[in-house]
Amino acid sequence: MSIRNHSRRIAASDGTPDSVSWQDEFAASVRGLVRRNELLSNYTTLGLGGPADIMFEPADEADLKAALAIVRKRKVPLKVIGGGSNLLVGDRGVRGIIVRLPPDLISTEMVGQDEGVWVSYCAGMLSVAAYRHAIENRLVGLEFLPGIPGTIGGALRMNAGGRLGEMADVVEGIEVMRVDGATYIPAQELGFAYRYAELPDSAVITRVDVLLRPAESREITSVKERVQQEIEHRRLTQPAGRSAGSMFKNPPGRHAARLLEDCGLKGESVGGARVSTEHANFLINDGTATAGDMMQLIDLCRNKVRKQFGLSLELEVKLEGEF
Numbered sequence: 001m002s003i004r005n006h007s008r009r010i011a012a013s014d015g016t017p018d019s020v021s022w023q024d025e026f027a028a029s030v031r032g033l034v035r036r037n038e039l040l041s042n043y044t045t046l047g048l049g050g051p052a053d054i055m056f057e058p059a060d061e062a063d064l065k066a067a068l069a070i071v072r073k074r075k076v077p078l079k080v081i082g083g084g085s086n087l088l089v090g091d092r093g094v095r096g097i098i099v100r101l102p103p104d105l106i107s108t109e110m111v112g113q114d115e116g117v118w119v120s121y122c123a124g125m126l127s128v129a130a131y132r133h134a135i136e137n138r139l140v141g142l143e144f145l146p147g148i149p150g151t152i153g154g155a156l157r158m159n160a161g162g163r164l165g166e167m168a169d170v171v172e173g174i175e176v177m178r179v180d181g182a183t184y185i186p187a188q189e190l191g192f193a194y195r196y197a198e199l200p201d202s203a204v205i206t207r208v209d210v211l212l213r214p215a216e217s218r219e220i221t222s223v224k225e226r227v228q229q230e231i232e233h234r235r236l237t238q239p240a241g242r243s244a245g246s247m248f249k250n251p252p253g254r255h256a257a258r259l260l261e262d263c264g265l266k267g268e269s270v271g272g273a274r275v276s277t278e279h280a281n282f283l284i285n286d287g288t289a290t291a292g293d294m295m296q297l298i299d300l301c302r303n304k305v306r307k308q309f310g311l312s313l314e315l316e317v318k319l320e321g322e323f
Helices: 017-029 061-074 127-136 152-157 217-237 256-262 291-309
Strands: 033-039 051-057 078-080 087-089 094-099 109-113 116-122 171-178 181-186 204-214 273-275 283-285 318-320
Touching (some): 017 051, 061 094, 061 171, 061 204, 078 204, 127 152, 127 217, 256 291, 273 291
Parallel strands (some): 051 094, 078 094
Antiparallel strands (some): 033 051, 109 116, 116 204, 171 181
């Protein structure tokens, strides 16, 4: 891949010459795609977010390692985003480097074992593409992924799932890249919980290994039917419009959407951010919202639920950058 550097030199927030020079050094040290001052609103399902100093798509694993070396040398912040489906980025953007892994950074591999088939997926692969790959190879276990936007790496980070299962059910381990090379982490060390996985700091997930089960044609047909029913259920119950899916996690034994609805929050709005009238746990960008609007609406929802029910709603969506 060729490097594309925008002609305008963008300083970091402090505006010092050194802040500019790390960007030049980074661009000269990698082979992948480099974009400066890239608006992250173009990469999130909410359509919100200011610019990243640098957005980087590595050409291969060696290129990613070279990028991490600059990160350590210059002490530059680095974050990874996948499909941007569970992310709220601040209006002032993100300082440092945003990494997006290409879907084919690592080749998909399959190894048959006594208990099933071990499949390695690149963390940048779209979740729905991983499901389709499994079905095409007559493997079941990823039926929960269709209808959940984003990448396999993002699904791992959030322990994504639904009525048909979750990532913790199938993950055997992950590979992460640090400046000194790749490290393998088995599933039992990931601390899976509801919409949570415990991941190391300063490392990039590059590969997710799952254990899937071979199936006969009749079962594959049945799985496809269940998946289609689940997709249709989501279509009928989840609102259209720019959102990040469910904004809040369900408190133990309760449903966040019902709590928000009982507080009379359906249709509540701040600027261009609005609580869906169809599903109260979906906060919608009507096309004019800012991240600031969305944060004010989030705070309003939390405060009303806390006041009426004595419960603190925890965000399912991740916050990133400067608000």
